[in-house]
Amino acid sequence: QMLDVVFAAGLGLVMALAYYVYDSQYWARRGIAQVPGKLFLGAARSVLKLKEPRLLVLRDWTKQYGKTYGFKEGTKNVLVTSDVDIVNEVFSKQFDNFYGRKSGILSPDPDKDLQVHLFQSRGPRWKRLRALSVPTFSIASLKKVKGIVEDSAIFMVDIMEQRHGSGERFNIHQFFCEYTMDTISKLVIGQKETTLFQNDRVKIVQAMFLRDFDHPVVLAAMAFPFLIPLIKAVMYRLDTDITRASRKLRSEIIDAVTNRIKERAEHPERMGYPQDMLDMFLDASVEGEDIEQHTGFKLSEAKVNKSLSFDEVAMQVVVFILAGFDTTSNGLAYTSWFLANHPEVQRKCQEEIDEFCTEDRISYDDLSQLKYVEATCKEVLRVCPFGAISNSRTCMKDTNVCGIDIEKDTLIEVDVFSMHADKSIWGDDAEEFRPERWLEKNFKIPQIAYGAFGGGPRICIGMRLGLMEEKLALAHLLRRFNIERATEETELKMHGALILTPIDVPVRIVPRN
Incomplete structure (x- = not known):
């Protein structure tokens, strides 16, 4: 019997082993270029x-394998693509087949x-949360919080x-991190006073983003998914810097919502x-027809909760902090770098600001007149789409996309960097930093080809808020x-397994005459 068992x-x-x-x-085997990898892990360690x-x-x-490879x-x-036709099919035309985002190995069940927020949710749950959140990010709402x-x-x-007004070199990125967290803390945690350089949440959130995911626990979960429930149970009980930071942030949020x-x-x-x-x-409420209007997809006959629960409000605040912090602070940091290296663009921004922003306070309507400033922000995100990790979709049922058979649970990732540098879309000057392209009358691209904020029904809900934060900061600074x-180097050093973050953005600020 023992021999039989052995x-x-x-x-x-x-x-x-044969299966792996x-x-x-x-x-x-499907005739698609494939990145070589290791047994059990594939190419995972190269992207973590x-x-x-x-x-x-x-x-x-x-550059090595072409526009579409796996x-x-x-x-x-994982299927990676920078082919606009495939991206359009996945993000828009076949949204019903690709309505889920990439979910982290140790993330909650979407x-x-x-405790699942808008970014993680999918299906009817996402439709409802999206519809309930849309009014919070409307122009009318932004005008209320602009001050x-x-x-x-x-x-x-x-x-x-x-x-730093005397002209010495400094890292401007840290100021934008403080500014963004201060704004977020006032908008969703109930903070009353300005707390720049006194806010612990900056370090907490940075610790959650700026870490290495090439970790034995993560790798074990990737290679052997049946271990995930056990790994989750162990991880949630560990006392590490990351778990402590996460618990502290969640505790603050729960206290803020409760109060x-x-x-x-x-x-x-x-x-x-x-x-x-x-x-x-907390005021949000929605009817079934509003859900269909804001998401473009019909709900089943199931009963719909027409307001956010306590857990859902708390999780909306979580995603607001996590998604709104790194994106806006990094956007301002990269924009400052490009402005410092393209003084002619900076001068045009300043001329526009001087023309429309004549009072100490800038009205929302005057802010809307800053077309060149906005074009500059958009061009920075085209040349350096640092948050493009969100441009992924999970296949929810077997389908065919542009001749490629896609099986359920396959992850589609868009290589936005390559798509934004595609000369067949953007022209021969695709690799140049030129904000003017966005204001030219003959400028026309497929809408899905600009992936800085995602695309399709799941396009970034906070896009207008992020642009408002950037334009207000730039207007008052410039x-x-x-x-x-403040350096001879022409390229920034960057890191980040998720969001592409500059390590240092050295500049000087000099008072204008």
Whole structure:
């Protein structure tokens, strides 16, 4: 009997090994170029490192394997593309087949877990959360909170002047990190005072983003998915810097939502007069027809909850902080770098700001007149789409896309860097930094070809808020200072396994005459 057990175990191991060997050539068997990888892990270790950013690795692979190719990330089949036709099919035309985003190995279940936010959710749940969140990011809502954002922008420039107004070199990125977190804390956590360089949340969120995912626990979960429940149970009980940071942030958010609910109960006269976006989330309500209107897809006959639950409000705040922090702060940092290296672009921005922003405070309508400034922000995101990791979709059922058979659970990732540099889309000057392209009458590209904010029904819901934050910060900074280069280097050093973050953005600010 013992021999039978040993034989059965040995046979099982051989069969499992044979399956992994067979599966390791998943894309090659389908006639699609495949990045070589290791048994069990595939090419996973190449795209999980802090110092070798995934987005840049994909760009390099595109140069080697072409517009569309595949790789194995553990047991996950990943198809990478910068082909606009495929991207349009996945993100828009076949959205019903690709409505899920990439989910982290240790993330909550997007269909069942109560603590799932808009970014992670999918299907009817996503449709409902999206519809409930849309009014919070409308132009009318942005006008209500513009003053909160502007207070932080003015305070940031004041501190920048106090510390570095004499023209010495400094890292401007850290100021934008402080500004963005200050704004977010006021909008969704109920913070009343400005707390630049006194806010612990900056370090907490940076610790969550700027880390190496090439970790034995992550790799084990990728190679052997049946271990994930056990790994989750262990990870949630570990006392590490990351788990402590995550718990502290969630505790602060739960306290903020709880306290605001108590305040609203004690002062019912404030209902309907939101002070910030936290109030807007708590006020949110929606009808079934609104869900269909805001998402473009029909719901089933199932009962629809028409307001956000406590857990959902808390999770909306979580995603607001995580998605809104790195994106806006990095966007401003890269924009400052490009302005310092393209003084003619900076001068045009300043001329436009001087023309339309004549008062101490800038109205939302005047901000909307800054077309060249906005074109500059968009061009920075075209040349350096640092947040493009969100441009992924999970196949929810077997389908065919542009002649390629895609099986359920396959992950589609867009190489936005390569798509944004495609001369067949953007012209011969695709690799040049030229904001003017966005204002030219004959400028026309497929809408899906610009992937800085995603695309299709799941396009970034906070896009307008992010642009407002950037334009307010730039307007108040550039009306008072010139941003100048402080190094002979022409390229920034970057890192980030998720978001592509500059390590240092050395500049000088010089008062304008």
